[in-house]
Amino acid sequence: MKTKLLLLFSLITFSNFAQTVPSYVPKSGLIGYYPFDNNANDISGNLNNGTVNGAVLTQDRTGKSNSAYSFDGISNYIDVNVTNIPQGNAARTISGWFKTNTPNSGENGDVSIFNYGSLSRLRRFGLTIYSKGYLQTTTGPNQVGDDFYVNNFNYLSNDWYFFTLTYNGTKVSLYVNGVLASEKAANLSTLNNIFRIGKRISGDTTNEYFKGTIDDIGIWNRALTSQEILAMYVDAPERLDLYTLIPDANFEQKLIELGIDTDGKNGKVLTNNIKNVKSLEIDTRTVADLTGIEGFTALETLVCSGKTAIRFEGGDGKLTTLDVSKNLNLKTLDCNSNQLTNLDVSKNPDLRTLNINGNKITSIDVTKNLYLYKLSTSLNPLTTIDVSKNLNLNILDVSGTKLTEIDVSQDIALTNLNISGINIPTIDVSQNINLTSLYCDGTNSLTSLDLSKNTKLYALSCTYNKITSLDLSKNLALTRLFCESNQLTTLDVSKNTALTELNFSDNKISSIDISKCTSLTNLNCTNNLLTDVNLSANTKLDKAILDKNSFTTLDVSKNTALKTLWCGENQLTSITLPESNTLEVLYLNSNKFTALDISKYTALKEFVCSTNQLTAIDVSKNTALTFFIAMKII
Structure with missing residues (x-):
């Protein structure tokens, strides 16, 4: 009979654990979880229930009644006797939510969110708020060299903050709103198993009473990973509905300046404020992380560029990664002059313009971007690209890349093509009958160029090659011709009566007839045999x-x-x-x-x-x- 009752109790306990602990909360190593829904009970299945001393139930961060505890800063606190709480130098994690706007002006200036252990050096583990609004770790009776504080936010702003404090056996790490704020080496030796919320542990006359609201305290017997911590902040249902994480302070500052972020600098933005934004421009010389861009689900234009770049070395923009997989409505993406090594645009089927100049990208797949109108990849160490599926492509710039060949035979809509500065021995543009501009400068490898089918061509630049002859008799619309630094001995422009600019310097031409080019405004024939x-x-x-x-x-x-x-x-x-x-x-x-x-x-x-x-x-x-x-x- 006893065996059956024990089995029944175990099944009930396991069932309760599985059903009530939120899905975004890691279960491995969880020894206590306190959602404060109507009481201070532990729903982890370990039955480490809390004892409430004066604290009263109140609304949580979503507005739900009786789902968090309010502390008066005078006498309120909660004690939990956690029998299996990590002791000594064991790894651990404590997480939770708090908000307050009341500093402790007396005592030692601290108010305690949580702590346990004893009031000796390295034998206490806790988190407090200093009277200046700093968030600080506590490993002893007072702030000493073993501890550290963070002031990236004003923690007395009466905003909700999500904290996670971990210890892996060698260092204490503090995460705020899912992001690592600071960490420091430590060799803890924690004793005692009374876990106290809202007041300093016993041992002297200092109380450090907390005034404000605390919710969703979790205790683990291991150090959670950064991915698990971030998921608890981002993946909670109320987070998905209300806020989007913006961990880069400069990104958030820009959103504040644009009037998009209206609740202050707190590492997040109201999702409702960003979900309808259609255009966004960010200077990535100051913004290094665009985490949060996934919340801009209506975004059609994203400009996130630096200003300058060096070929194959990237630019002065600080972006190293960019995830636009959630921006399904994106039509224009400009991320020039950054440090990107790859970019996935397979989830952006409506993309019309893609500018990735001046990064470190070696390949990019645009086969899913069937509406692409403009693609610019210059100065990247790009070795391969397939544009055979981009039948709407009008403008293609692959200049200054590492390409040695490119097939544009399927791109019959192409009007502007730039292949300058790449080692390409030949280029076939016979199918590109709509071509109006062709730039193939500085390849040092072209020996011939067939433009007989490109009757709409009005701009041609083929400088610094080894071209020996150039037939332009079909290119009657040509207005700008630059063919300097080749091996031309003759040049017939008698049919090109629309020419306004002509440069054939540094060739071997001994005679030229430009009498039919009556619109000519600029002429350069330096270093020939005229x-x-x-x-x-x-x-x-x-x-x-x-x-x-x-x-x-x-x-x-x-x-x-x-x-x-x-x-x-x-x-x-x-x-x-x-x-x-x-x-x-x-x-x-x-x-x-x-x-x-x-x-x-x-x-x-x-x-x-x-x-x-x-x-x-x-x-x-x-x-x-x-x-x-x-x-x-x-």
Whole structure:
């Protein structure tokens, strides 16, 4: 009969334990749990019930009646005789919730949340609040070198705070609102098993009575992990409904400044305040952790960037991780110039714009982002990327990465492509008939470029390659052409009548016809083999850089809009300058001039004519000059 009763009692106790301890509370090692629902009983199954001395039941942090205890700061406390409480140097964890706004101005300035042991050095284990609003550990009769305090919040603000104090046998660690606040090495030797809440343990005349509310005290015979502690704070049903954890103080400060966080700096934000926010911009030079962003469930635009970055080394932003798996409505994500090594956007199907420039990401999967319009990954050590599924992609920038190949044949909507600064031997853009801009600078490996299908192209930059020929006869919309530093010997732009900017410097071109390019405003043909150039039809020309060729004469008389002319290091003996008075910058150095007349060009600000055969130069009329160099050839 006794055996049956014992078995029945055990089953009832186990059932009670399993049903009543909240699911987010770790069960392993739990020796006491006190939700203070109508009483101070232990629901862990160990029956370590508390004895209430004057404290009265009140509302808990969710507003539920008779679910927390209120202490008057005069005589109230709760004692629990925990027979199996960790003693000596054993590992342990104590957690709970409190709120107060009343300091202890007398005694030693402390009010006690909980403590047990004895009033000797390293034989007490507890948590108190100092009169300045600090939260501090207690391992002896008074604050000594073995203890520490944290002042990351004002703990006298009458806000609810979740504390967790752990000891693993070598150090005491204090967590606030699920996040580690501080820790310190210690060698505890705790004695006695009276666990006291709201008052200092017995042994002298100091009381440290607590005035405020305490709830949900838990006791374990092991040190909980940081993940378990965070889960108790975040996963509690009332937490999910009411608050979202914001552990980064600078992130919370920004939310306060934006008027999103309205309940002060306390490591959390009301979930109702963030769940409808659609746009958020954070400077990650100061914010290192965006934990809490998961609560912004309506977010459509997230900008969380630094300002500068070094290729393959990341940027000045401090983000090392970013979880946007809960931001299902995200359309724009800009996380440039951080220290991210990976990023998962598989849960963001509506993403239109993704900018991850200047991080340390080696690969990224965008195959689920079918609506992606813009993708920019520059300066990352990216070695592979698949954009074959991104049929809506218009803008792709993979410049300065470690890619050695890229297939854009499926991206027929592509209008802007930047593959500059990567070692790629060839690029096929024959399927990209909507392409308007192509940048493939500095690859040092391209030898040819077929643009015959890209009839909408208006901007082409293919500098610093090994291209020997360039057929632009089909690219009638071209307005900007930069092909400097290649191996071109000829260049036909007679069909490119819309050109406004042309740079083919540092090639081996001996002749050029730009007479049909009547819209040209900028021309650079430095360091070629030119002996003559006819600019008479280019009346809109504003800037011409003609250095390092073999010109002997030059006529720019019809270029009445010309403001800047450089033609140094040629063989010039004569020059016919513009009929208008528009010139502001004129460089004629290292030629063979014996005489020059610039007296009519009163707008001239810079003039260099050094290393010629001049014996004199009159600049008395050029009163606007701010930079002038003239030296007789030796």
